[in-house]
Amino acid sequence: MADPVGPTGTDAQRIDVHQHVIPPDRARAITARAAAVAWPAPAWDQASALAMMDRRSITTGVLSYAAPLAGPDDPAGAREVARGVNEFTAELVKNRPDRFGHFAALPLPDVDGALAEAAHALDELQADGVMVLSNIHGRYLGDPAFEPLWAELDARSAVVLVHPTAPSGAPLPEIPPPLADFPYDTTRTALHLTMRGVPRRYPRMRMILPHAGGFLPYAATRFALAARLPDGAAPGAPSGTPEELLADLRRFYFDTALSAGPSTLPSLLAFAEPEHILYGSDFPMLPEDWGIGFDTALDEYAHWEPGRLHAVNRGNAELLIPRLAHAPVP
Template sequence: MTDDVARVHRVIGVEEHAWTADLRDALLTFADDDTVNLLSSRQPTDHRLREVGEERLARMDAAGVDVEVLSITTPGTQPLDASEAVPLARDANDFLAEAVRAHPDRFAAFATLPTPEPRAAARELERCVQELGMVGAQLVPLTRDRYLDHDSFRPVFEAAAGLGVPLYIHPGQPLKAVRDAGYGGFDDWTNLNLGTGGWGWHADAGLAALRLILAGTFDRHPDLQIILGRWGEMLVPFADRADLLSEENLTLQRRVIDYITGNVHVTAGGVLSHRMLAAAIDVLGPDRVMFGDDDPYRGMKGRFGGEGGALEFVETAPMSAEDRQKLGHLNAERLLGL
């Protein structure tokens, strides 16, 4: 794709991860999260998560990514006690803000929020947006055994709606009872992958978003927008079936599918699949799809790995030249104010 019309002007990665050494240590000590214990804390992933300078910029350049929207990797501070979560979230957000200040043309950032203390989480979101210039926040579905639709988390959604910023719902480890019953019974590595990146993560993230709809979150905040990775975390591809929840529902103001098409945006989240992109566009249209490389986890593997892989994925997407610009950067610029 060499002609000027087909050439994508720039690529923004909307799901790209980092963390701090202090947060890593607290998660290893207190959280009992297998994705931390067995995946993120291993070398070289731990180093790549903590590095937000020249090495990351070199990876971005090699892949053809112009801007990364940084976010603290799953599970953030959400599994920790409030006394740990509040200061660690603040420190992690200051770390992200410093990375953006050092390279303002290459990085933006989502805040991580200490949801074990919801009012503190709302205040932290306000600080991050109003003082640090962040473009929204990333959350995982669970804080201990509570999904995001629990009444206690309403201050967070009120703050996001008031600030006019989106919330990225990133997968997190499902409840232990669910992991044991639904994702166990195999060898340890298969159990881990079945319950996380192979299936469980995505079912749980889609469920968390659906629960937000059913709890009336978008009736209270009709303009609030959320983002899901992996082309909609099972919810968007299953939107027509999820709409059955609209039947005889006396509490919602709209049909479920109308919330999905009006309040949800999606990213690749490292799944560089044109087939899944096409399915997301079929449900949401071309104005709600964005690129995301899941740096540093994806490791530039597969057909679109290696030199220029991100740019190649966008430029060869089965869509019009105008819509490729939307996928590559225009939709992210509009939603996130970049």
């Protein structure tokens, strides 16, 4: 039976873990990036974000900057952009802690820079977590070079949003990368992390995979067969059975952005731990009418177990980021 609430009901006051910020000095870069992949150019300002949130029953949006910070040969530039983005976003949260949260950008692949920025963001700026891209100039997140970062974030029990980006190589002709390549890359990096044993070694670090984890829930049983490969066929893979590998894949959290379709949602609900599914809008990276359509599909799904829609819309995010449970509902 579905939860007896809709998008205007009090129980539908959502916490949005996948909402983006575009500081004014980054607007031109974001517009150029969108044009390069034939995607509608997003625009952002605080007033339009709050108005959207009111229209869509979103109490709080956890903001992140979802784009490369600099070129692969410019670590100093990446550090500078990360610091500027994070301080801009922290000021928004300081002024409206009831409406905004903050996942801080980290200047990977510069691990020392990422460690320094994580400490600054989490300790000084009071960020709710950090955000990393699914690959950094072609390097996936299971790369051993990133191990010190995962160890530090695990020690802090940090929340990490793994935002998709385009994989290396040419995109599919006539298909914008955000539609096909981004969920593909989310799946690749989640598998890379799991096969390198990162979720198992660092269980206190909570990683969110946007867009229902790409293709991960749908194909998880297939991926778990990697545990049956001959020795040496999957170097670095954690030992164990397919069931243990599936358990590692279920350590991830998943958001619902663009993922409440009639085939995607049942697959996600069948695979993910019940408390690991979170609401996401992806505003302003897609036209709002698209997002509203997915909101409606989420609310009108006919097979919700009692209480589970509220958990997805809000309750699970309150467990993941307890500060948000105490923010006043506007």
